[in-house]
Amino acid sequence: MDILNNWAFVGIFAVMAPVFPALPIVIAWLLRPHKPNVLKSQTYECGVETVGDTWVQFRVQYYIYGLIFLVFDVEMVLLFPWAVAYNRLDLFAFAAGFLFIFLLADGLIYAWRKDVLAWK
Amino acid sequence: MDCPGLCEALANGGVNLGLAQFISLFIGVVLVSGVPLVTVIFLIWIERKVAARIQDRIGPNRVGPFGLLQTFADLIKLLIKEDITPTAADRLLYNAAPLVSFASVVLIWAIVPFTPYHYGVDLEIGALYFVAVASLGTLAIMTAGWASNNKYALLGAFRVVALLVSYEIPLVFALMVPVMLAGTMSMVDIIYAQSSMWFVFMSPLAMILFFISSQAETGRAPFDLIEAESELVAGFNIEYSGMKFGMFFAAEFLHVFTNGILLTILFFGGWLFPLWNEPLIAFAWLGLKASVLYFISLWIRNTVPRMRIDQVMWFNWFRLVPISILNLLAVAFLVKVMQELGLAPRDLAQATLGEVLPMTIILFLSNVAIAIGLLGQVRSVGRESRLATETAQTATAVGD
Numbered sequence: 001m002d003i004l005n006n007w008a009f010v011g012i013f014a015v016m017a018p019v020f021p022a023l024p025i026v027i028a029w030l031l032r033p034h035k036p037n038v039l040k041s042q043t044y045e046c047g048v049e050t051v052g053d054t055w056v057q058f059r060v061q062y063y064i065y066g067l068i069f070l071v072f073d074v075e076m077v078l079l080f081p082w083a084v085a086y087n088r089l090d091l092f093a094f095a096a097g098f099l100f101i102f103l104l105a106d107g108l109i110y111a112w113r114k115d116v117l118a119w120k
Numbered sequence: 121m122d123c124p125g126l127c128e129a130l131a132n133g134g135v136n137l138g139l140a141q142f143i144s145l146f147i148g149v150v151l152v153s154g155v156p157l158v159t160v161i162f163l164i165w166i167e168r169k170v171a172a173r174i175q176d177r178i179g180p181n182r183v184g185p186f187g188l189l190q191t192f193a194d195l196i197k198l199l200i201k202e203d204i205t206p207t208a209a210d211r212l213l214y215n216a217a218p219l220v221s222f223a224s225v226v227l228i229w230a231i232v233p234f235t236p237y238h239y240g241v242d243l244e245i246g247a248l249y250f251v252a253v254a255s256l257g258t259l260a261i262m263t264a265g266w267a268s269n270n271k272y273a274l275l276g277a278f279r280v281v282a283l284l285v286s287y288e289i290p291l292v293f294a295l296m297v298p299v300m301l302a303g304t305m306s307m308v309d310i311i312y313a314q315s316s317m318w319f320v321f322m323s324p325l326a327m328i329l330f331f332i333s334s335q336a337e338t339g340r341a342p343f344d345l346i347e348a349e350s351e352l353v354a355g356f357n358i359e360y361s362g363m364k365f366g367m368f369f370a371a372e373f374l375h376v377f378t379n380g381i382l383l384t385i386l387f388f389g390g391w392l393f394p395l396w397n398e399p400l401i402a403f404a405w406l407g408l409k410a411s412v413l414y415f416i417s418l419w420i421r422n423t424v425p426r427m428r429i430d431q432v433m434w435f436n437w438f439r440l441v442p443i444s445i446l447n448l449l450a451v452a453f454l455v456k457v458m459q460e461l462g463l464a465p466r467d468l469a470q471a472t473l474g475e476v477l478p479m480t481i482i483l484f485l486s487n488v489a490i491a492i493g494l495l496g497q498v499r500s501v502g503r504e505s506r507l508a509t510e511t512a513q514t515a516t517a518v519g520d
Binding site: 014016029042069076080085104105120 | 208220241249270437448460
């Protein structure tokens, strides 16, 4: 199979994949009872009426984890080509990639020393 | 685009070429995705049976022989159960979340090579595709928690941001080790690169890291904080009922087995074992290896207690991430040195056992050295905290 065929397959798969879970949901929609009422459709918080808005700002700690993850994730995308070409690399290109991982580790150590990684 | 097999037959039969290609690809998609869809029905039964045995119960045993039809009974119940959408919820995202959750797991199966000749696609960037698709699941859980407009659900979604996102880093670093050793991201070629030696013997640490972080990615015990019953009632899926809840449920069960399959492909040689040239035997080997790993995953799930969120985060950022980076550096450095010295082959797919053996031994020993250093460190930390507790206790006793 050539590359276009491969991606056509992935494309059809990506369209079909949500259809499989949608099918039983639609069948259930046809079979199940529909009797909504005001009390049933309330937000479920163990019987207590909900107080205040749910969609509030959340703690900055979560964002910090998100940011560190983003840094690592982007750099890992850059590392994958290096890993694929690894067996054919000469020493210079190898050292460059190696240095890059060190820089990554340096970022981790910085966050560690800044004490932002521990859950507070 | 070329047009082999069924497509060619259709085109010769007078069907428009484009349509013939579409039909053959479509049938391929249905066949490949049929495997996980059929598997999940039996996985639910296996999971409940294993959990019951570990907890000294019998488990489902009423519907059908050995309770095998229990899943179908549950399915009928879910189908005719009323499905409540809370008025406060964001309807579009609320309904989309279960679909994305299940689709993210099914999509992984597109790149799973079942046998040497039968697979959906052999993408050149298979490993990267897996990372991309698997993180869709995190997105689905976040969407579900946010769209439900429920405080418990939102708290569950908060934890997803922290937990699942953090555990993806050691997962991808561990994934990079087989990619580096095989020199390719294609799943089929990664399996062929293990024809003389499985990667688990070259880097057992990477295998363990991948196993732990993929267990966390499924959001199950000991990492099931996103749906911690005692704190969050049900976590992100609290507002879901009926079939929509069922989809989250099925996605989670399937995800565990999918992780077993991926571990098998990346570290245990996929379908490689005696007689793997026969498609059926190859498929059996893959399934057998994946089942063993799946069982270990269930075993952990049912015996290890849930960790607190601060412990989980500490374990990831101060243990798994540094070890995964260290392991990657060690493997990269050692293999390169050995390649320059001529001790390691540059193409593992063509290498014989004799050529691979020195490399395997050295890599294995380096992994053992890292593990010993780590255990020593854990031991000294444990000793310190024990001493601190004992001193505190003695002080209290004297104070009395």
